[in-house]
Amino acid sequence: MQKVYLYTQFMNNQKPGVFTIENVTHQVSFIYRLYVGQSFNYKNFPGRIQNLSLCGGNNCYQENVEKIQKIISLNPAKEIVIPQKNFLVVESQEFNVDDDKKVPVYKRFENEYNGVQEFSISGWFRINRGSNRAAWSTGYHFNDNTTPQDFAQPGDRTLAFFIINNILHFCTYDLTSKNNNINKNIDFNNDNEGQWLYIQHSYSDMLYKAYVHTQFAGQQPKVLNFDSITHRTSTLFHLWVGQSFNYRNFPGRIVGLNLCGGNGCYRELGLEKAWENAPADIVIQRQEVQIVTEKDYDYNGAASPVYQKFENKFPGNQEFAITTWIKITPNLARPTWATGYHFNSNVVPTDFAKLGDRTLAFFIINNILHFPTYDVKTNNPNVNQNINIQEFNVGSWALIYHGYTDKGSKAFVYTQFQNREPDVLRFNNIYHKDAFFYHLWVGQSFAYKNFPGRINNLRLCGGSGCYREQGFENDWAKSPVPPLLPKQEFSILDDKDFDFNGPATPVYQKFENKFNGVQEFSITCWIKIAPNVARTVWTSGYHFNSNQQPADLEKHGDRTLSFFVINNTLHFPTYDLATNNINLYKNIDFTNAQVGVWALVYHAYTNNGNKAFVFNQFYNSKPSTLNFPNVIHRDSNIYHLWVGQSFAYKNFPGRINNLRLCGGIGCYRELGFENDWINLLFLQYTQIRNLNIQMIKFSISMDLLLQFIKNSKINLTEFKNFQSHVGLRLHLMQLEHVWTSGYHFNSNEQPADVEKHGDRTLSFFIINNMLHFPTYDLATNNINLYKNIDFTDLQVGVWALVYHAYTNNGNKAFVYNQFQNNKPSILNFPNVIHQDSKIYHLWVGQSFAYKNFPGRINNLRLCGGSGCYREQGFESDWAKSPVPPVIPKQEFSILDDKDFDFNGPATPVYQKFENKFNGVQEFSITCWIKIAPNVARTLWTSGYHFNSNEQPADMEKLGDRTLSFFIINNMLHFPTYDLATNNINLYQNIDFTDAQVGVWALVYHAYTNNGNKAFVFNQFNNSKPSILNFPNVVHQVSKIYHLWVGQSFAYKNFPGRINNLRLCGGSGCYREQGLKMN
Template sequence: MNGAGNPNMVSNIVHKNRHLEWFFVYFGYSKNERKGFVGVKFTGGIETIEYNNVNHYYTPYFYTFVGKDKQFPGFNGKIGYVNFALGSGTFRKTPDFKHPNDVFGFDKGESTLLKKPESKKPQPITDETGEKQLPNAHNENSPKVIKEFRSDVAFTEYGYGFWARFLTAYPVKLPNGKNAPWYFMARLTQHENYDNIRMGDRILAIWQGQGYYHFTTNNVQPANPNVIRNINYPSDIEGLWTHFYFSYSNTGKAVAIVKFGDLDPVSAEFPVKHPDLKYLKFILGGKDQNRYPGFNGQFTQVVYSTSVGAFIDSVDSHKKFFADKASPLKGGKVPLSTTRIIDSQVDRQANSDPTKTTVDTVFPKEYAFSGWFKWSQPTPQQAWHNLFRVQISQPSTDRNLGDRTLAGWVGNGGIIHLTTYSYRNMNGAGPNNLPQDIPHKNRHFDWFFVYFGYNKNDKQGYAYIKWKDSDDNLDFKDINHYFANRYYVFTGRDAQFPGFNGKVAYVSFNVGEGASRRGSDFSHPDDAFRFDKAGQLIPKVDPSKPKVDENTVHVNKVDNNSPRVDDVLRSNDNLVEYGYGFWARFLTAYPVRLIYGKNQPWYFVSRLTTNEDYDNVRMGDRALAIWQGQGYYHFTTCNKQNGAVNVIQNINYPNDIEGVWTYIYYSYSAEKKKAVAFIKYGSEDFKSITHQVVHPTTQSVRFILGGMDEKRYPAFNGVFTKVVYSHQVWSFC
């Protein structure tokens, strides 16, 4: 009571420049609790101070000074809705400043002075290109975007963002890949006439490095004009749309955020302080005044802002803000487009000019060359005669990646030589020539169809050749092609080699969804691959059409030596497939009665032999032969590889086969080195057997159905019908 005490109990709240926006201050006291409480509500949160063991004098008078007192300079700015409240209920121990009568002026100020929540979201300005994709070449100095910002008061937040994708071959091709240490992307500088690395030159700047994106900023205390953070990128960024956002808040932080394709964003933080700035200049693309090579690829959806909300401080905030924004990831599918290069038959010689075609497109992930060829022997034949070549740059040196995007030759040694390329990293490494061969076996003297396609998503190439009576294919695995917007297609001859000698017809180059195919079916509603033109070049054989009337019922007597069918099938080429099938019905009492039933060990059914004058069991006599045994059908074949003349497998039949219609199909493929038999008893499911065998090479086969096999065996007793047999390529199944 003698006047002792503390006239100035001090505590502080650091404003962190949040006082540049509207903020609310409450300071209250309770005599009963001997406490003081301070609450300051900023737009970004609330901070509080508690004073304990505080004793104020009772007084009937209070003198309030708002904005300025008698001792100090005053507040500089705006003040609104100031209240001084006395009495019960005016002291708050928590930052709850609501009151039915709004005695603190909190509700009035919040509704009147504060911006609506939606206006607090970042409102970056989209540049005039919108979603247009801006090409940026490594050797082009001119920036894609230049934007200046001026203000009467210091900026509190600023930032910029864009989508970009690195491309090795666009807008200009990097012949040795991305091999410079730095490629300039963007910078925000405080200097209208900026240098490279003075204080303020790199307010927010980005380069593409080797293995990472390089983000730099500056700090005033301690002074550092080049504060660095790196964010590693994936090993393969070819064509990978990547989102960048780099921003700063004067609360003392810069944040870089990068999103690689569909992956979650990653970030890097800089605890830095920038000077108070009223001018900024944004530069995107170009060569940074010829200091660095430029980023090679594309920019799109560029945004920049110096408004409150431009600062994005976290990955979560980035996700929320850009969730509903346009993205190049949400599109990008290229519809199928067909360029018909040759739409008729043309004759050409090895020294004839090539058919040159340039195909412009929009970075497809699938593309394919296809067409028909028929070889005529030139005199003399050179080591290589070019069928076609697809390349991504012009002129071709035949040494760089992409010069053999898809290419084919007729080569010495009896081959069709097909090749592509594959990059191995972003620095230009990888083989420019990945060849595989298909032996033509002189089948190229007839019309043959060539398809060679690529699929970026699968990282695979696939080549297919349809010969007159067979087909072949090749897989090219783990293949990486550069994205390109232009393909140069040479048909019949390229710039480096002698050309194809013979006929060329119906050539197409397809790009877009569906251009990549596998298997042997290249039919298309619009005949995009010109595969269906085969009917005009190769008479199509229907393998299901029998050589005899399929309605004929062949009665086969157990004691009749004469075959029901005996026919020789011949070809000018080696046969690659053959087979036969029929319905059969065993009958005990028809056409003759078996008095003692089916009691012999073997009853002859059929055989297909590679020997026109056949014996019983020499090599090729039993290429595809069938007997009815006791409890099973007996399927035999031969194997030239190991000299086996009688390779056997059986398929059991039901206990009662009297009158049971039974379907049998037996066929062979030289390509697959298989003989396969199917059998179906009445309504039962199919059963099958497979022989892994190699038959003697032949250009003819003889088919015998029924009879007694030149009196070697009793004959199958019953009937045959719907007999089919063929030596065409579709015979095997």
């Protein structure tokens, strides 16, 4: 048998092929050569050869198919093990989809993966918010052709990923079907923007399969299977990341892109574990740019913005802040919009036509600071909030911080005017887009006016750490506010009577190196102009000079702060460097009736706002003020002060008392002069030691009072000044139609009610809604001289201050009454003459045949002696006002847990409280709620309903909704009431989303009369809390309370479940902190 036999069989159980050649004769040889893979002029074998063996001798030739297959089975083809090779192609890179410049990361792999047919590409992708994806852009593009193209031939798209609109597009190829571009898609939504996306894309020649695994953060993975796919091997591979061919750059950031080739690179399981190595929040290096050092803008002048453009300065950054100081020019109308700063993130900027036009912006109109931003999710290009300012803020420096961060998706504004409490704005759930182009205008933008004032040290910060919500106290150390120079005060003159017609007798003092660097001064004194003095020539009150060689009126500083008198004019000069005015002055005229009367004079300058100010008030007259805005002074090492006379001027025509010079921070003020009058000594009267008798009890007996007086060892015959000072609160529904006593002060040895002079020295009674204040007058022989003050039912239950006084210095009596949060009422009794007495009696809370006082009296004090009488400064008394009494806290568990049927019959949990909370004005209700899914909430439903009326109704009178909670649709509705405004249904709302239905939520609802406020805290699980504040709310006390839970009156049952509802009454039930989901 001379023949050749060939047996071939491809794997995977394919049919064998058999080939025979008959009658073939070979020769015998002693030398044999074997070439494997290439011989002579032939090309190399186009593939892999494994386990080739040569057999010679008997039984080597076989034609029996079963025996051949048995031989093959004894020498099976071994699996080709090709070690893995991994290449980290991209560590972290941001790509700009809008940049026409193509910037791919490209890698070429030659002879790195010879024979490899198992690959995977994996990496992390973050698609920028609001990115332009209208055209195709490349994620990665893996190609195995020597001359690569896009998809002209097999292998051009070995493994590729592209993106367009909201589609992730994955491609491969198949040799068998000669399909150059087999592709499948995965859709995503806009909420996935800004989130990390993990992709693993692989192919296996053993499985003839490609596989795609994708997963956005916090979502289930999505996979694609490409079955029955055949690839070829290659010695040359190309990989583009972020851009390829004519496609656009990837719209975002790519991190940790890895190419793997070899056994084990293909995987379908365990890919979720990749999230253990997910990228942390991107830390982008913080960059801060100084835009404006300091610039004064002319509101009505030509546009003069400071502009800067940033291109590729902040790639991938979504954390920005703008910090600056502003000072608004005083006395300037601001009726049209003006720009503070305008930060824009669009290539072609406009004002607010599209998202990003107002990334962080600040405008001003009238007394409104306007802060806009934008939100991608709601497609709102102009999300804004305002801060209102007062005129007294104008001319003062203010700090502004405006920040945004994508970590938490929020914007924040902090503003603080010097020496004022800060204002804060919060923009929650705000989403910005990524950008590579930014524009910043400072002081003017688009069609807006120039900023009406000065901008100092404006800085733009971009990168991690720029956003913050605290620590602004430290910023003031870098503010343009003048440095804090310690306040120094000098008493220049105690008291002196100057002789207008006598020789010059000034009080003079020189200050050298005492006030170096100081530019804030004040002079305070009391003056009394002498009667019967002709004031036809100039006279000096004080003359403060800041020149080394002082003169009167030759140069700047000669009249730093000065005061002169001529005729009936008080003349106040200063100077101004800016206008080169050495004698800038204003006048105050006075009348002849004010001659011989004490007057307060306060005169000051500060460079914090560059202004001077004069306050002048004659006793029992309204004050006069002078303002000198935009005044600039200079520093000096030497100052001179003359009091009472200077240079060629006459002596002051009268008396100067307690003149003080103050230099340094805190010397300048424009308020609080009421308190200065307390320091004035009426020197022409004998000073009698002030007797203060304080009574805390509701009433005091005559014996006890006399014991106080006896122990004091003071002769009351000397007293001609009396004052009664008290805080009171009337009880609701206890006002009687009969006379009641508040206090009754009597100066007769044998006291009676109203029989003779002195029986009602200072007294106070109440009937109906009237406060009745009697005294007496010897001159008119009136033993019951009285006046009344009416009050309303809304003022019942509210603390009120009563001040009642008499003085023989002017022969007058005076009443000051003010209910909390109301305007004061004043009664004047002029020309009233009292008698002296050795004995006084005081009853508090009841006297003679009158009824007891209908309420509470707190801190009643009797004062006798010089200084007890006053007519101002009562604002400071409120700092000592009564704190609501501490009533022990009681807590009641009303409901443990109940599921209410919205559509079922009414099933309220009801409880009545009688005499449980007498006098209590502090309550809270706490519970957990879970709103049932699939319930239409189109009708009002009750959560709880707390009522403080004996005959309860829903919404007919005050107290019907003391603390209540209702639901309709997707709204939580929280009403209360307010006595002060007579509002029986004062409410605010909290909206919730469908996603919060079926989720437990905490509700805390409280009221306290300590501050007169109500408060609501609500938080759904895994959501941020919501807070409602009800300031200046006044409630009444009651003996009876009703509480319904889950249903009340005509409302539907609560649409869900209420758990652990507790009612708390008493001190300590109200709180605003420490509330959180348990």
